[in-house]
Structures are given as C-alpha cells and as structure tokens.
Amino acid sequence: MLSIQNISKTFNPGTVNEKTALHDFSLNLEPADFVSIIGSNGAGKSTLFNAVAGSFYVDEGSICLDGKDITFMTEHKRSRMIGRLFQDPNSGTAPHMTIEENLALAYLRSSKGKAPFSRISKKDQSLFRERLSLLNMGLEDRMTQPVGLLSGGQRQALTLLMATIVTPKLLLLDEHTAALDPGTAEKVLELTRTIVKEEKITCMMVTHNMHQALSLGNRTIMMANGQVVLDVSGSQREGMTVEDLLARFKAGTGKDLDNDRILLAD
Numbered sequence: 001m002l003s004i005q006n007i008s009k010t011f012n013p014g015t016v017n018e019k020t021a022l023h024d025f026s027l028n029l030e031p032a033d034f035v036s037i038i039g040s041n042g043a044g045k046s047t048l049f050n051a052v053a054g055s056f057y058v059d060e061g062s063i064c065l066d067g068k069d070i071t072f073m074t075e076h077k078r079s080r081m082i083g084r085l086f087q088d089p090n091s092g093t094a095p096h097m098t099i100e101e102n103l104a105l106a107y108l109r110s111s112k113g114k115a116p117f118s119r120i121s122k123k124d125q126s127l128f129r130e131r132l133s134l135l136n137m138g139l140e141d142r143m144t145q146p147v148g149l150l151s152g153g154q155r156q157a158l159t160l161l162m163a164t165i166v167t168p169k170l171l172l173l174d175e176h177t178a179a180l181d182p183g184t185a186e187k188v189l190e191l192t193r194t195i196v197k198e199e200k201i202t203c204m205m206v207t208h209n210m211h212q213a214l215s216l217g218n219r220t221i222m223m224a225n226g227q228v229v230l231d232v233s234g235s236q237r238e239g240m241t242v243e244d245l246l247a248r249f250k251a252g253t254g255k256d257l258d259n260d261r262i263l264l265a266d
C-alpha cells in the first residue's frame with residue numbers, strides 16, 4: 001500500500017545548521033498494516049510523516065501510495081488520500097465552525113467530484129449524526145455548536161472522525177493522544193483501534209509509549225538517526241517486553257535510548 005524507497009532529507013544544506021533527518025530510509029506497508037513507530041529524540045519520526053504527507057519534497061528516493069508515485073505530488077492533493085492527526089487537538093479542526101461544518105469540510109474535500117463548500121445535504125447530516133454517535137460523547141446532539149467549545153479529547157475524537165469519514169488510503173497518527181489526560185487518551189486510543197480495524201485502514205502511529213508500541217497494531221518500528229533500527233512483527237513481536245525493545249535498540253545503535261518521555265511513560 002505504501003512503498004518508501006531510499007528517501008533522504010537534509011535541512012539547511014551547506015550551512016552550519018545542516019541536519020540530515022532522514023537517511024536512505026526505506027519502508028513498505030501492506031494494506032491494513034498498523035505500524036507503531038517509536039524512537040530517540042530527533043530520530044526523524046515527524047520528518048518521516050512530513051515527507052509522506054508532502055509538507056516538503058524529499059531530496060532523494062521515492063514514495064508510492066496504492067501504486068501511485070506521490071513523490072512530487074502537492075500536500076493538498078495528498079491530503080485527499082492521507083489522513084493525519086497531530087499531538088495538539090486544536091490543529092485538525094476549525095474552532096469557529098460548527099461540528100457539522102467541520103465534518104462537511106472533511107467529507108466534501110475527500111469525496112471526489114464535490115465542491116468543498118457544497119451545501120450540507122440532509123443525507124450528509126444523518127451520516128454525520130450516525131458517525132458522531134459512535135464516539136459515545138454526545139456530540140451528535142451538539143452538531144451546530146462551534147468546535148472551539150469542545151474539550152481536547154472530544155476535539156481529537158472529532159479530528160479522528162474527520163480524517164476517516166472517507167476512508168483514507170493511509171492514516172498518520174503523530175502522538176495523537178500524548179496531550180490528553182490518561183483516561184481520555186485511552187478512550188481516543190480505543191476509538192482509533194476500532195475505526196482502523198473496522199475500515200481496514202493502513203496506519204502509522206508515532207508514540208512515546210513503549211507498551212502502546214508493542215500492543216497496538218501488528219508491527220513495531222524503532223527509529224534512530226533517520227533510519228529504521230528495528231522492525232518487528234508476527235511471532236517475533238508477540239511476547240516482546242519493553243526491556244526486550246530497549247535491549248534491541250541498544251544492540252542496533254550501540255547506544256541507550258535517550259528519549260526521557262519514552263522512558264518516563266507508564
């Protein structure tokens with residue numbers, strides 16, 4: 001479904017601030033793969049997501065999604081196929097627009113052939129109501145309220161719904177529960193698990209929680225210095241502990257994992 005071949009990205013080339021964030025990086029995802037990504041500080045995790053989402057073009061290599069070469073496709077065009085959630089619940093929604101309008105924007109943008117500002121039909125409205133009720137947060141009764149009134153967890157759940165209301169070819173989750181309180185984070189994570197499984201969405205999730213990295217999805221990748229240092233799935237991954245992960249990271253890089261947020265997470 002996703003084929004990343006030998007991509008590299010260097011920021012500020014030729015200056016004292018030169019930094020190679022992705023170094024000859026390759027990764028292939030099968031349809032419905034759910035990959036957890038964990039890594040040291042500055043390993044290149046967000047840069048990888050930015051490269052795939054098209055926030056910039058890579059210096060070398062290629063990216064194909066569902067058989068289509070998207071290496072030089074604009075971010076705007078890729079956003080019709082790629083859903084993305086960030087750590088900040090405020091980043092995925094328009095606060096002054098209503099819940100219904102936010103959903104309509106996401107729905108119409110991803111639906112082929114419809115203008116982004118078409119009128120919201122009764123049929124669309126009932127689809128939004130039905131989807132919102134799945135969140136179990138009572139948002140289906142607040143469709144005409146501005147999104148800015150929602151809590152962080154409600155907003156992140158809505159963003160997840162917006163990113164998946166038209167099933168994306170790829171979903172990128174960049175620590176999307178890290179800014180939520182533990183109870184809300186667990187709820188949003190459960191929703192993520194359900195939606196990704198039911199819609200069979202191919203998904204990559206950056207997390208700083210090693211337990212999550214091992215328990216969610218079907219594959220765990222560890223990154224350091226812009227490269228994959230560990231890629232485990234199947235029986236190799238089953239039964240793996242956090243200690244095993246840390247030991248494998250050290251064996252692969254020659255260094256201890258230096259990400260305090262990971263080491264301090266429950």
Ligand SMILES: Nc1ncnc2c1ncn2[C@@H]1O[C@H](COP(=O)(O)OP(=O)(O)OP(=O)(O)O)[C@@H](O)[C@H]1O
Pocket residue numbers: 011012019020021039040041042043044045046047048
């Ligand atoms: N736009 C940019 N300009 C210059 N340097 C950048 C830019 N984006 C990222 N970098 C650098 O590239 C490296 C990788 O950054 P990235 O944000 O991808 O790491 P990360 O794995 O997401 O880290 P963290 O877990 O700390 O958020 C870092 O050294 C970072 O400072």
